[in-house]
Amino acid sequence: FKNSDVRIIDIKSAKIYVRNVIKNGKVLYVRSESDRIRFETKAMKLFYDQSYLRKIYEHFLYKQIKEDKYGRGQTDLTEALR
Secondary structure (H helix, E strand, O other): OOOOOOOOOOOOOOHHHHHHHHHHOOOOOOOOHHHHHHHHHHHHHHHHHOHHHHHHHHHHHHHHHHOOOOOOOOOOHHHHOO
């Protein structure tokens, strides 16, 4: 490895890292190439399917930060959608 910053991650239990691992990581061991492809395809499909929800979440997060309301109690979603 050129970089001494090596992390070993169980991507089945750390789903938040899956896209980054697939995009930037190196496979050290794979039991079955077809299983790897199936796993990566399923993970990327899920990532892209959820991108719309992440954009909505980011929109309201930035809105709360801009209005200095972030972290100040519960926000009613119906009010946030107005």
